[in-house]
Amino acid sequence: MKKAEQALSRATLQKSPTGIQGFDEITAGGLPAGRPTLVCGSAGCGKTLFGIEFLVRGATLYNEPGVFMSFEETNDELIKNVASLGFDLEDLIKHKKIALDHVHIERSEIEETGEYDLEGLFIRLGYAIDSIGAKRVVLDTIESLFAGLPNQLILRAELRRLFRWLKEKEVTAIITGERGEETLTRQGLEEYVSDCVIMLDHRVTEQTSTRRLRVIKYRGSLHGTNEYPFLIDETGFSVLPVTSLGLEHKVSNERISSGITELDKMLEGKGYYRGSTVLVSGTAGVGKTSLAAHFAEAACKRGERVLYFCFEESPSQLMRNMRSIGINLEPWVHKGLLQFHATRPTFYGLEMHLAVTHKAVNAYKPEIVIMDPINTFILGDTENEVKSMLMRIVDFLKGNQITALFTSLTSSESALESSDVGISSLIDTWLLLRDIELNGERNRGMYVLKSRGMANSNQIREFILTDTGVKLREVYAGANGVLTGSARIAQEAHENAGLLRQKQDIERKRRELERKRKVMEARVAALHAEFKSQESEALKNLEAEQEIIRLQKRNKMEMAANRKSVTEKRKTKKHTKP
Amino acid sequence: MNPMNDKSEVKTKRKKPPKAEANRWVLRLYVAGQSPKALTAFANLKKICEEQLEGKYSIEVIDLLINPQLGNEDQILALPTLVRKLPVPVRKIIGDLSDTERVLVGLDLFHVD
Numbered sequence: 001m002k003k004a005e006q007a008l009s010r011a012t013l014q015k016s017p018t019g020i021q022g023f024d025e026i027t028a029g030g031l032p033a034g035r036p037t038l039v040c041g042s043a044g045c046g047k048t049l050f051g052i053e054f055l056v057r058g059a060t061l062y063n064e065p066g067v068f069m070s071f072e073e074t075n076d077e078l079i080k081n082v083a084s085l086g087f088d089l090e091d092l093i094k095h096k097k098i099a100l101d102h103v104h105i106e107r108s109e110i111e112e113t114g115e116y117d118l119e120g121l122f123i124r125l126g127y128a129i130d131s132i133g134a135k136r137v138v139l140d141t142i143e144s145l146f147a148g149l150p151n152q153l154i155l156r157a158e159l160r161r162l163f164r165w166l167k168e169k170e171v172t173a174i175i176t177g178e179r180g181e182e183t184l185t186r187q188g189l190e191e192y193v194s195d196c197v198i199m200l201d202h203r204v205t206e207q208t209s210t211r212r213l214r215v216i217k218y219r220g221s222l223h224g225t226n227e228y229p230f231l232i233d234e235t236g237f238s239v240l241p242v243t244s245l246g247l248e249h250k251v252s253n254e255r256i257s258s259g260i261t262e263l264d265k266m267l268e269g270k271g272y273y274r275g276s277t278v279l280v281s282g283t284a285g286v287g288k289t290s291l292a293a294h295f296a297e298a299a300c301k302r303g304e305r306v307l308y309f310c311f312e313e314s315p316s317q318l319m320r321n322m323r324s325i326g327i328n329l330e331p332w333v334h335k336g337l338l339q340f341h342a343t344r345p346t347f348y349g350l351e352m353h354l355a356v357t358h359k360a361v362n363a364y365k366p367e368i369v370i371m372d373p374i375n376t377f378i379l380g381d382t383e384n385e386v387k388s389m390l391m392r393i394v395d396f397l398k399g400n401q402i403t404a405l406f407t408s409l410t411s412s413e414s415a416l417e418s419s420d421v422g423i424s425s426l427i428d429t430w431l432l433l434r435d436i437e438l439n440g441e442r443n444r445g446m447y448v449l450k451s452r453g454m455a456n457s458n459q460i461r462e463f464i465l466t467d468t469g470v471k472l473r474e475v476y477a478g479a480n481g482v483l484t485g486s487a488r489i490a491q492e493a494h495e496n497a498g499l500l501r502q503k504q505d506i507e508r509k510r511r512e513l514e515r516k517r518k519v520m521e522a523r524v525a526a527l528h529a530e531f532k533s534q535e536s537e538a539l540k541n542l543e544a545e546q547e548i549i550r551l552q553k554r555n556k557m558e559m560a561a562n563r564k565s566v567t568e569k570r571k572t573k574k575h576t577k578p
Numbered sequence: 579m580n581p582m583n584d585k586s587e588v589k590t591k592r593k594k595p596p597k598a599e600a601n602r603w604v605l606r607l608y609v610a611g612q613s614p615k616a617l618t619a620f621a622n623l624k625k626i627c628e629e630q631l632e633g634k635y636s637i638e639v640i641d642l643l644i645n646p647q648l649g650n651e652d653q654i655l656a657l658p659t660l661v662r663k664l665p666v667p668v669r670k671i672i673g674d675l676s677d678t679e680r681v682l683v684g685l686d687l688f689h690v691d
Contacts, residue, residue: 101650103653103655104653105653105655109667109668109669109670110670110671110672111669111670111671111672111680111681111683111684112671112672112673112680113671113672113673113674113675113676113677113680113681113684114618114619114673114674114675114676114677115615115618115673115674115676116615116656116657116658116659116672116673116674117615117656117657118655118656118657119610119613119642119656119657120608120610120642120649120654120655120656120657120659121655121656123610123642123643123646123649123657124642124646124649124650124654124655126646127646127647127649145655148655149655149656149672
């Protein structure tokens with residue numbers, strides 16, 4: 001098994017690293033070693049530069065000398081042209097690291113008479129290769145031969161032989177070719193060079209140009225198949241594919257304040273993670289820049305360096321505006337802790353923006369980068385490109401442990417949760433600002449849409465811009481929904497009034513009860529009194545009657561006594577008699 | 579076996595000393611070794627020169643296999659190539675020179691006929 005693996009690794013294609021930033025990652029190692037590669041593209045797309053950089057990097061980084069055979073530019077022109085990219089060809093030529101050979105063919109000077117071959121070219125190239133022990137060869141642009149030599153049959157046969165010969169020589173070669181109407185190259189060179197074909201493109205969309213590179217074919221190797229934007233700046237060529245950077249950023253557990261205490265509270269009371277990417281999105285005028293300014297100020301107060309890219313406002317305008325909410329950024333600029341980079345998004349293409357970002361970040365080495373706003377790029381370019389550019393920026397910043405804050409303007413028609421540029425998946429903490437229109441009033445609300453790796457608050461907060469900065473208020477969330485601004489105040493007043501009314505109601509009811517009790521008691525008292533008067537009357541009557549009865553009784557008794565005395569007398573009389 | 583062989587070391591072959599500088603023809607034939615094409619070219623060239631420029635020409639044969647660096651000066655790609663160094667302007671004729679008429683056109687000798 002191991003043997004088989006070994007055999008396999010031995011059998012796989014040897015690669016020759018180009019040293020071009022990003023390109024070796026796309027092709028998993030570089031160009032096929034010892035084989036010719038076709039680099040095609042339209043005029044001005046950077047073919048020659050690709051070739052030159054391949055040689056220069058080979059000579060300086062990998063100790064592989066190279067031959068540049070030019071069919072277009074003269075040696076002097078070439079040296080001057082690439083000097084602007086920081087390549088000192090003369091020095092390399094002196095040290096026998098690079099050989100330049102300018103092949104000049106003048107159609108008018110040439111007469112064809114009978115059989116010939118291009119052995120002269122072979123000898124010349126072979127001589128150049130041998131003179132410096134070259135491992136790399138660039139032929140730029142061999143198609144010029146077609147203009148110089150009339151006999152295509154011979155030419156094609158010779159080209160076929162040339163490429164075979166290059167393989168035999170075991171040099172890694174780049175052959176450049178102009179792009180044709182329907183074919184990759186005007187003269188169909190792709191027929192002969194079939195191992196690796198790379199297409200360079202320079203397209204202008206909406207008046208902004210973007211360079212792109214694509215590996216069309218790469219025999220015996222895996223390769224990225226996308227079109228990768230690339231850029232040419234004073235450090236040469238760079239292709240920055242997303243995949244080249246992988247997902248192996250170091251992460252930090254350190255937390256940094258957002259500059260707003262209430263917002264920090266929503267994020268576990270600690271703020272953002274260092275090295276994370278924060279997106280603040282929202283419709284126009286909701287306070288995205290204010291949030292960014294807060295963050296910048298807080299960072300400066302901690303003594304960190306902040307790089308602020310503004311794409312819509314000039315730095316002085318931004319600073320003036322921020323002063324109105326109590327954030328004074330100017331001292332930090334003077335202290336060198338805050339640097340502004342203001343450019344119009346349309347000023348140059350995406351690739352240049354990327355390049356400028358890279359350069360500025362590398363030069364300034366900030367802890368925090370703010371881009372405000374990111375979606376203005378869409379004006380000039382298509383969404384996909386913007387997305388891939390932002391991805392590269394995010395990856396680049398993350399790789400450098402830089403905390404990034406982007407603002408993004410969402411149009412009111414589209415769903416708030418879909419950030420225009422579709423980079424939501426790249427974002428670690430996403431704050432959403434929204435305006436809440438209610439009762440002829442527009443208020444700002446804010447919530448944390450997501451925040452990776454922390455228990456963030458799920459509350460919507462009312463976002464208020466005061467002259468001492470941003471304040472977050474708890475919004476009214478009741479049965480009638482979320483209310484903000486004066487509606488919230490009105491609702492609160494309304495509730496207070498209701499409460500008061502209820503209180504009064506209870507009071508009133510209590511008083512009523514009291515009154516009822518009193519009435520009842522009064523009634524009871526009255527009845528009592530009445531009863532008493534009746535009672536006394538009745539008692540009086542009763543007494544009177546009893547008196548009458550007593551009197552009657554007495555009268556009767558008196559009467560009886562009277563009568564008895566008569567009868568007793570009679571009785572006594574009777575008794576005495578016997 | 580061939581006329582080039584004995585001359586290749588000298589590289590310069592002068593039929594006769596030139597009579598006048600103005601009228602002198604300096605021709606250079608670039609070849610790569612003793613290939614059939616090279617031999618044909620040389621034979622054809624000699625024949626034409628003898629016929630057209632008798633006594634006022636010189637032919638220099640350069641073998642790029644021996645001296646590859648010499649090809650750069652005249653921007654040689656195709657072989658064999660005949661370069662007319664003098665009279666100016668420089669003319670280049672590629673191929674084995676089998677098409678006499680075109681060689682004459684190329685050398686600007688057509689009117690001589």
